[in-house]
Amino acid sequence: MIVVGGGIAGCSVAYHLTKLGITDVVLCERKQLTCGTTWHAAGLVTQLRATRRMTELAKYTGELFQTLEAETGQATGFKKHGSLRVANTEARFEELSRGASMGRNFGLAVEQVTPDDIKKMWEPINTEGVVGGYWFPNDGQVNPADVTMAYAKGARMGGARILEHTPVKRILVEGGRIAGVETDKGQIRAKRVIICGGMWSRDLAAEIGVALPLHAAEHFYIVTEPIPDLPKKLPVLFLGDECAYYKEDAGKLLLGCFEPKAKPWGHDGIPEDFCFDSLPEDFDHFEPILEMATKRVPLIANTGIQLFFNGPESFTPDDRYLLGEVPEVDGLFCACGFNSIGILSSGGVGKAAAEWIRDGRPPMELADVDVRRMQSFQTNKKYLFDRTTETLGLLFDMHWPYRQFATARDVRRSPFHDRLLAEGAFMTEAAGYERPGFFAGKGKTPEIHYSYGRQNWFDLCGAECHNTAENVTLFDHSCFVKFEVEGRDALRVLNRICANNIDVAVGRIVYTQWLNEQGGIEADVTVTRLSETSFLVVTIAVSQRRDFAWLRRHIPDDAHVFVKDVTSGMPMLALMGPKSRELLKVLSPADFSNEAFPFGTSREIDLGYARVRASRVTFVGELGWEIYMPTEFATHVYDRLAEAGAPLGLKQGGYFAINSLRMEKGYRHWSHDIGEEDTPLEGGLGFAVAYDKPGGFIGREALLKQKEQGGPRRRLVQLMLPDKDAPLLYHHEPLRWNGEIVGSVTSGAYGHRIGASLGMGYLSLPQGVSEASLAEAALEVEVAWKRYKVKAQLKPWYDPQGARIKA
Incomplete structure (x- = not known):
């Protein structure tokens, strides 16, 4: 060594x-x-x-x-x-x-x-x-x-x-x-x-x-x-x-x-x-x-x-x-x-x-x-020089929620960048990607005023959330990372890495985790089967190099498998809301009905003059499709959606709204709500584990052992502060039961469809974590040295049966 x-x-x-x-x-x-x-x-x-x-x-x-x-x-x-x-x-x-x-x-x-x-x-x-x-x-x-x-x-x-x-x-x-x-x-x-x-x-x-x-x-x-x-x-x-x-x-x-x-x-x-x-x-x-x-x-x-x-x-x-x-x-x-x-x-x-x-x-x-x-481009010396002028001072500057870097920006842009700016987008950054946090409106110059309470974009974000629930909203998801995995051994190898079973029909989407040997969650992804021997893996922007390395290191040397990062060549738009089907029908001859295009389905369709891949999934809890396309067709697809969507109330949505919407639905965010020390059983994701699939999967034995011991002793729960003037949750706020700390918040946001301050967090209760014990427990959350009453449950606050996403 x-x-x-x-x-x-x-x-x-x-x-x-x-x-x-x-x-x-x-x-x-x-x-x-x-x-x-x-x-x-x-x-x-x-x-x-x-x-x-x-x-x-x-x-x-x-x-x-x-x-x-x-x-x-x-x-x-x-x-x-x-x-x-x-x-x-x-x-x-x-x-x-x-x-x-x-x-x-x-x-x-x-x-x-x-x-x-x-x-x-x-x-x-x-x-x-x-x-x-x-x-x-x-x-x-x-x-x-x-x-x-x-x-x-x-x-x-x-x-x-x-x-x-x-x-x-x-x-x-x-x-x-x-x-x-x-x-x-x-x-x-x-x-x-x-x-x-x-x-x-x-x-x-x-x-x-x-x-x-x-x-x-x-x-x-x-x-x-x-x-x-x-x-x-x-x-x-x-x-x-x-x-x-x-x-x-x-x-x-x-x-x-x-x-x-x-x-x-x-x-x-x-x-x-x-x-x-x-x-x-x-x-x-x-x-x-x-x-x-x-x-x-x-x-x-x-x-x-x-x-x-x-x-x-x-x-x-x-x-x-x-x-x-x-x-x-x-x-x-x-x-x-x-x-x-x-x-x-x-x-x-x-x-x-x-x-x-x-x-x-x-x-x-x-x-x-x-x-x-970290991203490979971040070794660029000019980028580092400019960013360093800011990072030293940030050690003592205010660590505001949603704080954005001011230096070394505009490095990675989606094809829709200029169009989003024209709609009044306030750009945030993730892994070097410029992506909209919220929209001030066409012709307006967006700005952010930081605080620990409701920041100046609060109502704008609320309008984006309500439009998503009532009409249709367009989100730029181009920063999501996409890997193509193909080869005659692709199914066998990828199925060993995934906890869920990806041996499904061509055109089906599988939500799954990649686990370590201890059952902890290394990645939270979707896998779409493109053909008998090819798959599309989609993960979050900040995990690009991490997940690629994990995938590469778990492919046996003698396996016939090829992995390619196609993120830059495949931008993606998410069209979400109850009118998304109606909008797509205006632009495409495809059949978008539940019978022909059920939830969890992905297929290529004509849209405008382009050929795109439409996947019926959601991260915001509403009916919707993710639309993947080659980069050269991207602005054409965007313009056709914007034009046809105007009569249906189409609006733009940012990542602050996504955080609010996913919080209401209890959708986990990797590295906050789930991570390498959290098992799917602890994170409430046991439904995405296929214990009996042929060949097993990495981490299976650890999960079976956890089940044999009576299940996890800690569970991720959904949190709500009932007081309308309650503070906002962000992360690491202690959760107390009878005055004792029994867990902490992993992430938080205001839920505009629910009308309450929400969060997620792990709890370990003496009587075990169940819907019954949560209903009886008098829980408090400590925010900035003060305590507030908090409700907790296992199911999401918004549409717990998932009726809206399958409408």
Whole structure:
């Protein structure tokens, strides 16, 4: 096993590999340990992150830092002085409150504090304008170089070899699998390699066609001269509204920032001899932060600056690090792109990566940071340069619901893009695709005003939902990913991968999941049988590389199967609503009746002058068809639908409406409501499992075992807040029964057809999860530190019998 890179991530991976008994480990560092980014990190150790799993990884890191020094004998400089997160606005306070509530799901120690409390805990602060905040007693700080050396010493104690001044010149790949590395001292062969090369990782991987999108940016902080009478053991202080953090160390204050407009660095390459280097000072760039700081912490105004530091750190396009086995090369892993949270993530990342390498699968649901979520185009240097100007600052900016990136946009467009803009589309982005969030109306300029409540597009979205229920609405689904799978063994291989039985008549659509050996859901797809030997697989935009890699890796070497990604050549429109049949009949001679074209059927039809594929399925809970077409026919099909649909009330619909509509119907979203740790039985998808089909399927034994044990102990349920003024649910809000946390929300939206705030979430009740127990349970949901009554049931809120989709 080879680890490339001797920063804190690489040393943690090596340490954790030896902890698992994997002792034949070689770590190659180009210069000296910590010499790239680690040595100049601020050393903040906080635990609350944006999602559950990222928080759990950070929580593990903080716990490990408390014992690492005793285990290795190497000092780490760990101080558990806690942290304060402070809000200057009500909006920021709600953001902090929602995050604090999420932390309660997994036992994170957190307390709400008032401005007076904050003043007592952090005496130098001026609390003018402060609304409140939250206290995290288990947070702290560490010396990054020392803790890295502790990891390295622990790795050596476990049998690992660490080779400094041994740059890896090339990754070796043979037959699509990793074979080792080539260093300046020769080759080292290995069956597993992990790239932990920080800001060098992108270029090293790119040489063998592997996409690791990250870009370095300048990161600034100052250290004051010693301050007489500065209180010792001050908590780390975070002021997101001022883009700043403060850390007391040895009688001085370190003031760092994540400014709104960052300075990318290393765009044309990183110098070969870069080692323990800093970048030129830029006081003008830092001055706005310092000006706010002198007002917030007045003693800084009268204190000299001992050090003005500027050093590079690497950032990814979505501010989440890259972890796991890369999709392009079997046996090649990565742990890089840490967006300034490498220190606090290091323990959890090292442990997760080591277990992933050992087992060949992630140890937990890690979709947020799984490298397979990224798109190949995102390694484009110009794209990364422009996006990095924004991503650094987003770490401390407001994390609004539906927040959209402002930089590096308009990369992937559907053929309908200009027509959608003409209809007043506000474009959102997913996997680089521009797709409409909502429509302001023809001739209007759409804009979004963020909040945690009902945003300015709320009523527009409601109109799109009602039109879908009453008339007919057109949705652009071109970003949905399509794979063609064909060959004489296609049925056998694909049926082994799918939990449902896809051995159906030509022209039938099968809804199914792809499971891992533990029964967890790796993908949520539809499979259409095109012929005896060919199939069309449709999945979501963000899973493009992930699902393609999963499919490729589960095709036996000797199977006669060919897989092609045809997404770019096959745009798709979804025509949904009770008048969709009437509209199609105007444009096509095909028979769209229930008898001739039942739900779950797909066939080629004439539409206008084009030949298209029409599939009768829905993700919004109304009668409708998905229409697939070659790209060159796309605008013709769109224009004919728009023209013929006008008398029937045809309107455009966006993805905010889709989220509302699917929530009412209980349609799951992969990576939110279902994922690799959730089985179909837990997710309420047992109807899509064919236990007795010939040849079985991956994960079958795990599901049978779960059934034999009396079924799952946790279940995905549908949630409704009955109060008309109830807040909106988003994700990770705790669910309580008799005051105890028994689950959490996975996703939420306002249901406009129902007229209520809705959500989905997993519950584990002492009496079991059934319709009867849910009817009796007095459930509450905690939103932003407050509790609200919530109803729960297993069936969807809207049209639970599915009568409308089969009308």
